[in-house]
Amino acid sequence: MATLCPAWGPADPSLPSQWLSLLLLLLWLGPLATPGMEDAAFPHLGESSQLPPRACPPRCSCPRADTVDCNGLDLRVFPDNITRAAQHLSLQNNQLQELPYNELSRLSSLRTLNLHNNLISSEGLPDEAFESLTQLQHIYMAQNKLSVAPQFLPRSLRVADLAANQMMEIFPLTFGEKPALRSVYLHNNQLNNAGLPPDAFHGSEAIATLSLSSNRLSYLPPSLPPSLERLHLQNNLISKVPRGALSRQTQLRELYLQHNQLTDNGLDATTFSKLHSLEYLDLSHNQLATVPAGLPQTLAVLHLGRNRIRRVEAARLRRVRGLRYLLLQHNELGSSGLPTGVLRPLQGLHTLHLYGNGLDRVPLALPRRLHTLVLPHNRVAALGARDLASTPGLAELNLAYNRLASARVHRQAFHRLRSLRSLDLAGNQLTRLPMGLPTGLRALRLQRNQLRVLEPEPLAGLEQLRELSLAHNRLRVGDIGPGTWHELQALQVLDLSHNELSFVPPDLPQALEEMHLEGNRISHVGPEAFLSTPCLRALFLRANRLHMTSIAAEAFLGLPHLRVVDTAGNPEHVLVRLPPATPRGPQAGGS
Template sequence: MFQRQNCPSESRLNTRASVFDIYQPSRRGADTHTLLALLANPTAFGERAEIFGLTKPVVSAMRLILALSLLACVTFSLAEEPRRGRRRGVGPKQARKQTSVSALQLGGSPERNGQDGSVFRESYKNTKQPKANYDVTAGKTEHCVFRGITMYDQTVWSPKPCVNCLCSSGEVVCDQILCPALQCQLKFQRIGECCPICIDPVPVVDGPEYSGDSPVPNDLTELYTGTSQRQTDRKERQKKDEEERIRKKDAERKQRKKQKKEEAERQRKLKEAKDAREKEEEQRRLQEEEEERAAAEERKRRMEEQRKAEEDRARRLEVEQKEMLRALEEAAERAQEGLRGDEATEDEDMVWLRGDVFQMPPVPPTRAEGPPLSALQEPTEPDEEDTEPREEQPEVEEEESEMVTTLLPPGCSISDVTITCENAKLTGIPPLSIPELKSLSLQGNEIQTIPAGAFNGIPNLEWIDLGKNKILSSGIDPQAFKGLKFLSRLYMDGNLLEQIPSELPSTLQELKINENNLKEIEENSFEGLSSLVTLEMEGNLLSEGNVNPQAFKPLEELTYLRLSRNHFRTVPQGLPSSLLELYLENNLIEEISETAFNHTTNINVVVLRHNKLDESSIGPLAWINHRNLESIDLSHNNFYLVPSFLPKSLVHLVLAGNQIERIPGYVFAHMEPGLEYLYLSYNKLDGDGVEPESFFGTFNSMTELCLDHNQLTSIPMGINEMTTLHFLRLNNNKIRHVSEDAICDPLSDGDSHLVALRLENNLLDPRKIPPTAFSCVRSYSSVVLKPQRIK
């Protein structure tokens, strides 16, 4: 039921419009209750007028209009009181009917809803007053009845929060209130209100809804109290924020102080660790220097002993040579004396000249099969004296004279226990009967066959050289060498052999069959040659396809094998475990498998120059774990990089004549005790081809380093750290500058170690080389700088 002071009427509606028209320029978002309280209380107005921007005359007019409105409401209520019980109210359904046009006309949101359904509209404060479609005309009879209450036409009221109703031509139209868009940062929505309000720049205290029963001074007190409280809260909040900020700064300062302390402690520990490490390195360096000094003294002592031994041996050889010369001179003098003596004395001297070793038996020896002796002798014209019979000489003397003249074929010579018949045009083995003979050289003749028993007269031979003849495999009798029980060396180079001769003596230690036509090595080709140490078969037609892997099995003592200038594409299989040196140069080898040297664990030297190898064709495990392999020759192949996985024990590496462009880092680091000789001449190394770690692992072992005939533009890094380097070749490059520490370490106080240094044929200006650049060279005369190429 409506109270009198809140009775809706046209005058009140107009009053509200006028109030809000006046209020519109004032502060937006102010509380309506506060405004009404200020209008009702002039004293409060003087204290808070600046909030709303209102003057006293304006407020007086507003109070007058409000008083007239309230009087009209009281009169209307007294006139309508008797009819309230008889009138029928408007039902809820009819009250909730909505008209879109009315809603749009009313628009906006309520600022404060009263208990009687009256409404103060926010839209009057924030937007221009819309022109209504309905007219508030006095004397119009279309009234509305809502819940037993009669409403004048065009009356607006709010039956519940956030709902506005309009009496339009006897019909009640209601609609939801639309909240306006507020242009402020701080918003607040009170309890029971449907739209938020702005609370800046002057905060408004929330309180109970204003009504005629609530005293105005309470609202002002609450406003003042709320404002003061909020200011106090804001100050406290600012104070707390300031304290929090100070606390954070203190915490950050303490944290920085702690971090500085930790950093100082860490730096101190690092310095202590560094000092300890430097001290340890210094001790180790001193120990190494002491060891090197002791080793140098030991080497010096050994060299001195060796020098003395060499001097003693040289003196002995000199004495022996003098004695030999003296003996030869005495023999020559005796020979001249014998020529002046009689025939008997001459015969005795001749026998003495042959020596006891060549003392011939009184009976002529049985001649071996072969060409007649007359075919091996040059024809001689008989002397007139020889035609006459010499009956006075004994028959024995004639036989001895005949033996002396027919013992050696023309073109042959005898020295001690060696007979040499080189290039004597012999067509067969000469018939010799000298049991004491040890060596026989028949090189450079035209011998084609070796019959059985060809060496019966010289059974004690130890060395036979049959090289550069025309001997065929079919021309060698199987029993030709059987009787030679002491034969240790047999040379058959430069013949026409297609197979290994059979039935060779078991005492044979050296066999050379180079430059023949060997096409096959069978399983039993070396049967019985368990004492063979050296085997050479270079320049033949051998390959992995015609060499039986079991052929080398009987060679239990073989240490030296030469298979160069053949047709091998891989390393031959079945090599004996006793092998120490293997020569396979000038073949067609393209690959070294990981099993190639599995059985040759003692091998020491491998020569593979002039083949078709590259860095990718060597298996990683081919030889890296060999502990005795010290020398490898891979020159003149197809390498572009220094190959990896080289043997750990490698000392001597030859890679000259390849296309090497780079030395990878740490490629020598795994070697023990370290590489000593490295030859990289005639390659394509340039300024970027040598890395700082390329020579890592060789600084304490490298003795000879050859980098000549490359494309280097500067001294490679790491050379100045090689403390044992004796010979360095850098000639024929493109080096333009030599810095002070490129070759020698200026901080090193050790003795000069470089013996020879070659830098000729570069682009150097000798006048620009620092004076201390060669401080580690023993003698400046051993530094070769001229000539230089000027560009």
């Protein structure tokens, strides 16, 4: 009977909550770095009457009667024959240094003006430059040379992007008295508190997004719009949030204060207490020694990584019972940093990050519904029978790079984790596979341990395991017991790289699609090496002891799906003959 090979791909991850994509983006990409072009209203270039050629500036495109697109033409002078009917004008990515008032004043119908990425300075921008643009809704002037903001912007404005300039001063009517204004982007400028007047946003009661990140602010600006929903203040010099500075922002949902100089003295119990809609609070990369007081009960994500927190007090978390993500990585939490049960009231906690602290054991009495526990690079040396008993719903457990030894991992340590899908024990001191692994596991990572033997018993029942990493251990083929792979019926990825294997292990799992054997001592691949793996698609044999004829001509004949054979870094160029059924003919060397 023919073997059915499953679709090639990674194990299905468990579905994250609504905040996971935003959380990962902020963790790995860092602070906001691009202007808010998501609000742009440049029209869809669908079917519409086009301007006659004479009405469109040279080299520009006019796909609609109300649209002029002069993007990226290296223009140094503002075009002088733009139609008065233009509502959408793009001049981004050019070399413009100034905006002539007489040309702009003609374009009274403009709704969108895109000047992003030019060389426009404040000297090249007349005070009355936008006075006649009474219908303008979107203005984009990011990445120019402005040293001060325009003194006047139209009352009709909805989106203003002045990010990535050199601005040191904002005027009262730059953003004030704009009842329709929704989004203001001022990040990556040189604004300090003196450059922001107290009435900078007076009369603009609809602003939902304000980005002031990557400036030189030393304290939270006063008189922020009460309508704010997202406030970006990361990468400043903020050491204090004045009392009452956030008392009116009851609609604020996201607050970003990471990469500042906040200490416990810069916050008080009322700092966040009035933020009745706050869901996301990022205080990472500051100098906090404790969890802030007065956190709002609506909070879903609390990011406190890279501070100096030594102990988490239960009283500080009582109000945030609905918290979904708590990030405490790279703090100074030691053996008494998380007292037993301190996190138990967080009944909805989904993810707990404790990477890079000084914990010597898994925190006890964690919330029962915890889905993901991330605890690598601590000092955990033992796992008892009941250390993880309080989290039966755990789906992902990462204990990589701790101090776990096989003798101190109880055979029932994972017994209650029936929902566990991913277990990472890399970088410990294990000499044997742990016993009692949950049968629902799909990914098991044991690389960089001291494994010297593989036996069938620890892997028994792992019929859903799809990925197994055993790289960088001390395994030899003789150390792999007969029947070790027998029950791994779903295994697709097996990594045995950087061990001490002298040939391809026999009786490999039938569903295997990706096999890593690089960095071993393999000098010969016989015709029977892959008889048990008809689904194999990728084979990595680089940096072994192979010579030109080390791989038998028949070795890959039964592998119709094989597409990658990597034999680079061996003593000689290796002759590789892929199966006749593949689109490629016989090949020599790694592929």
